[in-house]
Amino acid sequence: MANVILQGQDKNGNGLKNQTIRVGTRKSQTDSVVQMLQNHHPHLQFEIIGMTTTGDKILDTALSKIGEKSLFTKELENALERNEVDLVVHSLKDLPTSLPPGFTIGAICKRESPHDAVVFHPKHVGKTLSSLPEKSVIGTSSLRRAAQLKRTFPQLEFKDIKLDEKDDFSAIVLAAAGLKRMGWENRIGQILSPTECLYAVGQGALAVEVRARDQEILEMVSVLHDGETVLRCIAERAFMKHLEGGCSVPVAVSTTLKDFQLYLTGAVYSLDGSESLRETMQKSVKFPLENEDGPNDDSQHVGITANNIPHGALKAAEKLGMEVADLLLSKGAKQILNVARQLNDA
Numbered sequence: 001m002a003n004v005i006l007q008g009q010d011k012n013g014n015g016l017k018n019q020t021i022r023v024g025t026r027k028s029q030t031d032s033v034v035q036m037l038q039n040h041h042p043h044l045q046f047e048i049i050g051m052t053t054t055g056d057k058i059l060d061t062a063l064s065k066i067g068e069k070s071l072f073t074k075e076l077e078n079a080l081e082r083n084e085v086d087l088v089v090h091s092l093k094d095l096p097t098s099l100p101p102g103f104t105i106g107a108i109c110k111r112e113s114p115h116d117a118v119v120f121h122p123k124h125v126g127k128t129l130s131s132l133p134e135k136s137v138i139g140t141s142s143l144r145r146a147a148q149l150k151r152t153f154p155q156l157e158f159k160d161i162k163l164d165e166k167d168d169f170s171a172i173v174l175a176a177a178g179l180k181r182m183g184w185e186n187r188i189g190q191i192l193s194p195t196e197c198l199y200a201v202g203q204g205a206l207a208v209e210v211r212a213r214d215q216e217i218l219e220m221v222s223v224l225h226d227g228e229t230v231l232r233c234i235a236e237r238a239f240m241k242h243l244e245g246g247c248s249v250p251v252a253v254s255t256t257l258k259d260f261q262l263y264l265t266g267a268v269y270s271l272d273g274s275e276s277l278r279e280t281m282q283k284s285v286k287f288p289l290e291n292e293d294g295p296n297d298d299s300q301h302v303g304i305t306a307n308n309i310p311h312g313a314l315k316a317a318e319k320l321g322m323e324v325a326d327l328l329l330s331k332g333a334k335q336i337l338n339v340a341r342q343l344n345d346a
Helices: 031-038 074-081 145-152 174-180 215-224 227-243 311-328 333-345
Strands: 006-007 020-027 043-048 087-091 101-109 114-121 137-140 158-160 169-173 188-192 204-209 251-258 261-269 275-283
Touching: 031 043, 031 188, 031 215, 074 204, 087 333, 114 174, 114 261, 145 158, 145 251, 145 333, 158 251, 169 215, 174 188, 204 215, 204 251, 227 251, 227 261, 227 311, 261 311, 261 333, 275 311, 275 333, 311 333
Parallel strands: 020 043, 137 158, 137 169
Antiparallel strands: 006 020, 006 087, 087 204, 101 204, 114 169, 114 188, 251 261, 261 275
16 A cells, blocks of 8 residues: 655765665555664665555546556656666555566565455444345455455445445455554454455565665665565465466465465455365475575565575475465366456456
């Protein structure tokens, strides 16, 4: 839900020392990222600048109908490409699994809750989705949420928020992390568990995108990497990329990391939730940082550069995502997604 642009590299090649860093933001809830950078780099100053993306301007059409993969990122990446800025901070779930040439994700911050949350109409405060009256109308702009919730709560009706703003919704479903960043945490009436609704790839994590050749900038932002979040999100993004999924089809995930075992649950759904495939697999991500086979400075994993995390662990996480995707594809996931994409485009 948040994008930040920072500029500060000395154009004479003298590094970032004592430079002012300009911070452009798509939303105002990026203070935590700026503060983390300020804490790690106290010699730098930050100037915040507001920005608007294509996705912010579209108010009357479901985003899943547009088919554009970079609704919330294109303008920011254009500025990065023109060397007008040096860093861009996105919500990771807004970033396509394939980045434009020459760009990389140089840091992924510690993830907030990746789960979805329900905000109830005041007349239904204290209830849950399962206790709402039959035929209650639930608003969500996500095909992923709608497909799963139709399956889990068939007694309820689901409508797109953007297309039906005048409807009297009994509740709306949004990302818990986004609600928290907007200061609406006290409005959350229910957090949906993975058994009720798997979440979106990368949901709840903020990512810093940089030009891959800018080693000083890459090193500067790498201190923000959170190892667990990086491994989980690499697995999720690899799963999505291998499926060739996106916001126009219902693809969902859940990941956990425990005792160096990374677990990934991946699923695909038909638009109405009547068809689904869901599988869970795991892999060890216990690898030493030292004694690796040569330098990996140019190594990216689904667009992510994380040289301060064991290369073997990064490769294992990526492989896990691909293997879960392959398992679903072997069971017919491609057909489910193709039909969902055709129906959504119709």
